[in-house]
Amino acid sequence: xxxxxxxxxxxxxxxxxxxxxxxxxxxxxxxxxxxxxxxxxxxxxxxxxxxxxxxxxxxxxxxxxxxxxxxxxxxxxxxxxxxxxxxxxxxxxxxxxxxxxxxxxxxxxxxxxxxxxxxxxxxxxxxxxxxxxxxxxxxxxxxxxxxxxxxxxxxxxxx
Amino acid sequence: xxxxxxxxxxxxxxxxxxxxxxxxxxxxxxxxxxxxxxxxxxxxxxxxxxxxxxxxxxxxxxxxxxxxxxxxxxxxxxxxxxxxxxxxxxxxxxxxxxxxxxxxxxxxxxxxxxxxxxxxxxxxxxxxxxxxxxxxxxxxxxxxxxxxxxxxxxxxxxxxxxxxxxxxxxxxxxxxxxxxxxxxxxxxxxxxxxxxxxxxxxxxxxxxxxxxxxxxxxxxxxxxxxxxxxxxxxxxxxxxxxxxxxxxxxxxxxxxxxxxxxxxxxxxxxxxxxxxxxxxxxxxxxxxxxxxxxxxxxxxxxxxxxxxxxxxxxxxxxxxxxxxxxxxxxxxxxxxxxxxxxxxxxxxxxxxxxxxxxxxxxxxxxxxxxxxxxxxxxxxxxxxxxxxxxxxxx
Numbered sequence: 348x349x350x351x352x353x354x355x356x357x358x359x360x361x362x363x364x365x366x367x368x369x370x371x372x373x374x375x376x377x378x379x380x381x382x383x384x385x386x387x388x389x390x391x392x393x394x395x396x397x398x399x400x401x402x403x404x405x406x407x408x409x410x411x412x413x414x415x416x417x418x419x420x421x422x423x424x425x426x427x428x429x430x431x432x433x434x435x436x437x438x439x440x441x442x443x444x445x446x447x448x449x450x451x452x453x454x455x456x457x458x459x460x461x462x463x464x465x466x467x468x469x470x471x472x473x474x475x476x477x478x479x480x481x482x483x484x485x486x487x488x489x490x491x492x493x494x495x496x497x498x499x500x501x502x503x504x505x506x
Numbered sequence: 507x508x509x510x511x512x513x514x515x516x517x518x519x520x521x522x523x524x525x526x527x528x529x530x531x532x533x534x535x536x537x538x539x540x541x542x543x544x545x546x547x548x549x550x551x552x553x554x555x556x557x558x559x560x561x562x563x564x565x566x567x568x569x570x571x572x573x574x575x576x577x578x579x580x581x582x583x584x585x586x587x588x589x590x591x592x593x594x595x596x597x598x599x600x601x602x603x604x605x606x607x608x609x610x611x612x613x614x615x616x617x618x619x620x621x622x623x624x625x626x627x628x629x630x631x632x633x634x635x636x637x638x639x640x641x642x643x644x645x646x647x648x649x650x651x652x653x654x655x656x657x658x659x660x661x662x663x664x665x666x667x668x669x670x671x672x673x674x675x676x677x678x679x680x681x682x683x684x685x686x687x688x689x690x691x692x693x694x695x696x697x698x699x700x701x702x703x704x705x706x707x708x709x710x711x712x713x714x715x716x717x718x719x720x721x722x723x724x725x726x727x728x729x730x731x732x733x734x735x736x737x738x739x740x741x742x743x744x745x746x747x748x749x750x751x752x753x754x755x756x757x758x759x760x761x762x763x764x765x766x767x768x769x770x771x772x773x774x775x776x777x778x779x780x781x782x783x784x785x786x787x788x789x790x791x792x793x794x795x796x797x798x799x800x801x802x803x804x805x806x807x808x809x810x811x812x813x814x815x816x817x818x819x820x821x822x823x824x825x826x827x828x829x830x831x832x833x834x835x836x837x838x839x840x841x842x843x844x845x846x847x848x849x850x851x852x853x854x855x856x857x858x859x860x861x862x863x864x865x866x867x868x869x870x871x872x873x874x875x876x877x878x879x880x881x882x883x884x885x886x887x888x889x890x891x892x893x894x895x896x897x898x899x900x
Contacts (some may be wrong), residue, residue, distance in 0.1 A: 350802070365879065368804035368809045499547045504527040504540035504852055506630045506679075 348380055352389075355381070357490075359393040396491050400484075408437075408453050408482040409460050412446040413468065414475040423447060426473045435463050446478070457481070518637060521630045522858030526842065530852045537881045539869040540852040541850060542679060543893075544744035544825070548781070552743060557779050564776055570768040571760075572600025572752070573576040573779045579697035579786040580752050584737065587711065588722040590730055590756040595728035599760050599767060600774045600782075604709050604738045604751035605631055606767070608673075610704055611734045611753060614762040615671055623664050625656045626860035627680050627828070629707070629714040632673055633860070642668070647862035650830055653819050654683030658692035665700050674723065675707040677714065680819020680859045680868035681828040684714070687721050694726040696845065704733045709751075712742035712793055713803045718822050724754075731756055740794050741825075743785040748778040775806035800825050803871040803878055810882035811869070814889050832865045834892050842867055848885040848891075859878035 354366055360466070363381075367374045384390040399406070415426050423441055427448055431439045438451040450468075455461045464479055530536055546880025547553075571577065577594040585591045591600050601607035608631065612622070618640040624632045633643040646664050648654045654672065672674035672693070676685045676715075697704055706723050712718045724733040738751030753763060767773075804827070808820045810831045818829035831841045838855035845851050871878060 350798070354802070365806065365875070368806040369875070371805045371809070445533070499545070501541050501543060501545065503530040503538050504523055504528065504537060504854060505542045506521065506523045506858075 348384070351377070351380055353382070355390065355393075375493065396489055398485075405455050406453050407456055407460055408451065410480045410482070411450045411452060411468070412452060412478040412480075413448040413465065414446050415448060415471075415473045415478070416475060417447075418473065427473065430468065433463070433467060435459075446476075514637065518634050523630055523854060526852075526854060526858065529843075529846065533846070533850065536846065536850045536852050537873075537877050537884070538852040539871070539878070539881050540854045541870050541872060542826075542835055543562070543746040544741065544872050545610070545798065545874060546744040547798055548729065548743065548745050549785075549789060550786045551792070552745070552781050552789060554836060556748075556781040559777055559780035561819060564780060565778060568600075568773045568776045568779055569596075570764055571598065571775055571896065572774060573776070573783070574709060576600055576779045576783050576786075577752075579755070579783050583786040584735065584754055588708070588720075588735065589725045590722065590754070592735075593757070596757045597754055597760055599753045599755075599763055600779060601738075601751040601753060601767065602771055602774050603740065603749045604707055604736045605635075606771065607734075607736045607751045607753040607763075608632070608705065608707065608736075609639070609768040610636050610763045611664055611685070611736070611755070611771075612636055612641060612671070613766050614759060615639075615703055617670075619668060620670040621666060621668045621720075622673060623661060623669060623702075625654075625675075625678070627678075627856055627863035627866070628652070628673075628859055629675060629679050630858060632675075636673075641671070644669070645860055645862070647860075648678075648681070648683060649829075649862075650817075650819070650866070652683075653821075654678060654828065655685050655689060656683075656693065657698060658689055661693055662696055664703075665696065669700065669702060669703060671703045672730040673705045673707070675709070677710040677720075677821070677823025678824050679824055680854070680863070681866075682824045682826045684718070684822045685721070690721060690723055691726060694723055694729050697723075697732060698728050700734070703713075704729065706733060706735055708737040709741050711737065713800060713825060714823045715797070715804065716822070720823070720879040734759065739782050739785045743789045744796060745781065745785060748775075748781055750774055750778045750782040800871060803873075803875055806875065806881060807871050810878075811885070814882070814886050815891065816885070825870055827869050827871065828863075828866045828875055829869065829892035830866055834889060835896060836892070838867055845885065845888050849882050849888045851881045851888075 363374050363377050367377045417423050435452045435454050436450055437453050438448045442449050464477055577598045580598050581592050581594040595706055612635055616639045621642045621644050622636045623644050625648045636643040646660050647654055649655040704723055708722055711720045721727055724735040734753055734755040736753050807827055811818050815833055816829040818827045838857050842853050842855040853867040853869050856866035
């Protein structure tokens with residue numbers, strides 16, 4: 348059901364009737380399929396993509412590179428899960444290359460992020476080093492442009 | 507002084523789309539299903555390749571036939587897409603859109619009075635191009651009950667001793683019709699038997715849905731030597747404004763077409779040729795993404811229109827549906843004009859594509875789904891109002 352997932356990823360609010368027409372299915376079939384994707388944990392949730400330039404709440408976003416010492420049992424998993432549990436952590440990836448975990452965190456201000464790094468993150472025994480980068484501006488997020496490209500102008504009728 | 511226009515030009519009617527366009531232009535705020543080009547901008551990596559070539563200062567003429575590098579890309583692409591191999595340096599000509607390629611192919615082939623067969627409804631330029639090249643345009647009507655495919659028996663019935671060329675365009679603008687291989691084989695046999703040259707306009711060939719394979723008549727046995735395969739980057743890669751087409755044909759014909767092309771045009775714009783290389787070599791993923799999008803919209807509009815009682819088959823190719831509107835009691839032109847004035851939705855009357863388009867309108871689904879959705883709703887209101895109008899009159 349790749350086409351259905353594509354549609355939902357682009358706009359999860361597309362009316363089910365429209366989805367049914369586009370996929371040439373009945374509304375019941377679409378509902379059943381979405382329910383299945385949800386119950387099997389393939390679809391984890393639905394979120395809005397916010398333009399932070401326009402919705403300026405006091406939120407600071409940082410990307411943190413973390414080097415950790417893997418454990419004998421479980422490698423990186425236990426530490427990564429432990430770090431992921433903090434509410435500030437929005438995203439946590441295991442990476443190849445110069446560091447191990449890439450964390451995206453959100454907090455009220457710089458001090459809160461500094462506090463998180465100094466008190467929570469760095470104090471975990473397996474964490475060897477961190478490097479913190481702050482977000483200044485967003486150009487594209489989850490496939491959506493923040494400064495939209497205008498639809499190309501076309502003649503109103505053409506052969 | 508009044509300037510006297512040449513008789514053969516004077517006799518050509520203005521495109522039916524042209525006058526419709528002028529009405530739409532004057533109105534504003536219209537939702538248009540009348541647009542025969544992709545609504546996507548050219549994929550970024552293709553635009554970026556053109557920018558790069560401009561930065562490098564590649565702004566001069568190219569060889570008359572087109573950049574050798576592009577012709578090699580065309581050769582590989584055509585071989586992959588259609589299974590026919592053309593020699594890049596002698597059997598391929600880069601033109602300014604397929605329209606120019608059609609024009610110069612006809613001019614290179616026709617003597618005055620030679621007849622050209624083509625299926626109708628069809629693209630608006632076919633008949634005028636034939637006439638301007640001194641030929642006689644002989645339309646063969648295709649029908650909704652055949653899903654607008656061309657029937658071999660209709661071709662056979664239209665052949666006369668003066669017939670020289672058969673022009674084809676599948677998937678078809680405006681109907682979305684496609685051909686089956688057995689019927690194509692029968693037509694190929696007729697072309698061989700009657701020694702016809704085939705111009706096959708393959709501009710929509712990538713836009714085939716449900717993973718249906720596309721077969722070009724050029725790929726059938728005995729056809730390569732009598733076929734001009736015409737194609738371009740406009741529709742598949744959303745590059746209409748770049749004006750790049752190409753003609754693949756036997757060497758002698760390319761040579762003859764080149765004479766006309768070099769004196770009339772010199773060469774296609776070089777920056778567009780550079781962009782076309784990128785499109786043909788690396789454009790497939792972006793094309794597949796756009797095609798997937800068209801397919802969803804097609805499904806939406808076909809079901810929407812059929813639910814309104816405007817019968818239309820689900821076309822297997824291109825980005826048009828061609829619903830039948832005779833149940834409304836209106837002609838194609840009346841339907842389109844009233845829909846435009848009363849509901850501000852533009853569709854193109856079927857008759858703009860030839861007399862056999864009467865009773866149909868062309869709706870393009872190369873338009874954002876949100877627009878299609880509103881258009882279908884408004885067409886629904888319009889059809890409903892027509893029905894009550896007729897009930898009141900009866």
